[in-house]
Amino acid sequence: MEDIGILSGINKETDKETVILAIESSCDETAAAVVKNGREVLSNIISSQIDLHTLYGGVVPEIASRKHIERINQVIEEALTEAGMALEDMDAVAVTYGPGLVGALLVGVAEAKAIAYGAGKPLIGVHHIEGHISANYIENKDLEPPFLCLVVSGGHTHLVKVTDYGVYEILGRTRDDAAGEAFDKVARAIGLGYPGGPKIEKAAQKGNSEAVTFPKAKVAENPYDFSFSGVKSAVLNYINGCRMKNIPIAAEDIAASFQKAVTEVLIEHAMLAAEEFQMDKFAIAGGVASNSALRTGMEKACAERNIKFFHPSPVFCTDNAAMIGTAAYYEYQAGRRDGWDLNAVPNLKLGERR
Numbered sequence: 001m002e003d004i005g006i007l008s009g010i011n012k013e014t015d016k017e018t019v020i021l022a023i024e025s026s027c028d029e030t031a032a033a034v035v036k037n038g039r040e041v042l043s044n045i046i047s048s049q050i051d052l053h054t055l056y057g058g059v060v061p062e063i064a065s066r067k068h069i070e071r072i073n074q075v076i077e078e079a080l081t082e083a084g085m086a087l088e089d090m091d092a093v094a095v096t097y098g099p100g101l102v103g104a105l106l107v108g109v110a111e112a113k114a115i116a117y118g119a120g121k122p123l124i125g126v127h128h129i130e131g132h133i134s135a136n137y138i139e140n141k142d143l144e145p146p147f148l149c150l151v152v153s154g155g156h157t158h159l160v161k162v163t164d165y166g167v168y169e170i171l172g173r174t175r176d177d178a179a180g181e182a183f184d185k186v187a188r189a190i191g192l193g194y195p196g197g198p199k200i201e202k203a204a205q206k207g208n209s210e211a212v213t214f215p216k217a218k219v220a221e222n223p224y225d226f227s228f229s230g231v232k233s234a235v236l237n238y239i240n241g242c243r244m245k246n247i248p249i250a251a252e253d254i255a256a257s258f259q260k261a262v263t264e265v266l267i268e269h270a271m272l273a274a275e276e277f278q279m280d281k282f283a284i285a286g287g288v289a290s291n292s293a294l295r296t297g298m299e300k301a302c303a304e305r306n307i308k309f310f311h312p313s314p315v316f317c318t319d320n321a322a323m324i325g326t327a328a329y330y331e332y333q334a335g336r337r338d339g340w341d342l343n344a345v346p347n348l349k350l351g352e353r354r
Contacts (some may be wrong), residue, residue: 018332021090021115022325023076025108026100026128027154028053028064029318030071034083034090035325038333039137043082044315044322047071050195057194058184065103072111079321087119094328097125098348099155105344113340124328125338128319129156129350130166132285134330135312135323140283143310148279150270152294153286154180154197157226157266158350159273162283165330168351171273172224179262180288182228186235186258190251200255201291207256212238214261216268224269231261263294271301283310290314 017037024031028049034042049067053059080086095112098105109125116123133149145165151158157174177185180197187196192203214234219225235258242249274282282302288294295311302309316323345352 018091018329019085019089020092020094020124020325020328020332021076021079021087022094022126022321022328023072023108023112024096024128024131024319024321024324025068025072025104025111026096026098027104027319028059028067029320030068030075031319031321032072032076032079033321033325034079034085035322035329038326038329039141041138041322041325042085043079044320045075045078045082046315046318046320047075054194057188059101061101061103064101065107068104068107072107076111076115087115087121090119090121092116092122092124092328092332093119094124094126094324094332095342096128096131096324097342098345099128100344100346102344102346105346109342109344113342117340122332123338123340123342124331124336125342126324126327126331127348127350127352129158130168131323131327132156132317133160133162133168133283134327135285135316135320136283136310137326138316138322139313140310143281143283146279147281147283147310148270148274148277149283149285150266150289150298151286152179152266152284152288154178154184154288156286157228159224159226159269160350161273161277161279166334170350172222172226172269174226174228175219176227176229177232179226179228179266180286182232182262183288185232186255189236189239190249190254192251192255197288197291200259201293203252203255204259204293205256207250207252207254209256209260211250211253212257214238214257216261216265224273226265226269228262231258259291259293263291263297266294267297267301270298271305274302274305274307280306281308281310285312285317287318290317
């Protein structure tokens with residue numbers, strides 16, 4: 001297993017209020033938030049570009065970058081106004097610096113550096129996946145490490161052991177497509193369009209999950225790794241077969257059967273790890289974590305094993321700045337600060353430091 005991302009020196013007993021302005025621009029949401037003491041969200045503003053990118057069937061990086069530039073100042077101003085605070089009230093400025101679309105990341109990083117420099121505030125770069133994991137702290141005040149966390153989104157599928165704040169051990173990850181990426185590709189194939197996750201979930205609610213049996217891949221070298229390219233290809237082959245035989249394509253049944261195959265793999269791997277590492281707390285995070293079938297299945301599996309189950313509200317599952325502010329708080333408490341040479345790192349691995 002991969003032991004990574006060590007932070008030390010967290011002062012968990014401090015009574016001092018720490019307020020952080022956080023910025024997130026890794027993909028197609030321009031977001032800013034003000035977070036107090038890592039768990040209290042004073043504001044959380046999200047400007048989504050989803051309607052624009054739907055026209056193209058997916059995120060267009062160049063367009064995303066330009067829209068971030070247009071909206072970022074306004075979003076930050078809205079966040080400060082909603083929180084009833086000013087820049088001088090902030091203890092630090094935090095920003096996502098990777099992974100993500102390089103142009104989109106650069107907009108947020110440049111903005112955060114300019115604000116921090118101008119206001120004389122410390123700068124903290126935050127890993128996007130660490131932000132997703134930390135989203136669980138916002139509404140679950142009693143959640144503290146150690147626990148297991150399944151991060152499932154459009155670009156990432158990670159099964160992570162959270163040993164302490166900022167201390168992670170990656171138990172498994174996808175070998176090819178992320179779960180959310182597979183949802184998008186299958187949704188496009190069956191004519192549902194973009195974004196795939198919500199559309200697959202909605203169609204699946206009307207379909208028969210037993211209509212088609214799609215494969216559930218296992219990786220021999222590591223039982224916790226994932227592979228979703230096979231199930232995606234199986235769906236495409238099934239659709240092509242139906243067309244060749246002039247068999248009507250039941251999109252809702254395909255969606256339900258595909259969703260079942262993916263969620264079952266996620267749950268099986270997660271529970272296997274929980275049992276092996278004897279963990280009694282389990283959390284999910286990322287955009288796919290808002291999927292009701294995954295939540296229901298994971299909650300049931302955890303209840304059967306007396307494992308306490310945690311999950312963020314949907315607004316904190318998708319990309320947002322509140323989760324970045326939460327992650328930044330624990331790094332701030334650990335004494336971590338970044339310099340003016342902070343740069344975007346589009347392929348940043350969880351736990352990597354400059």
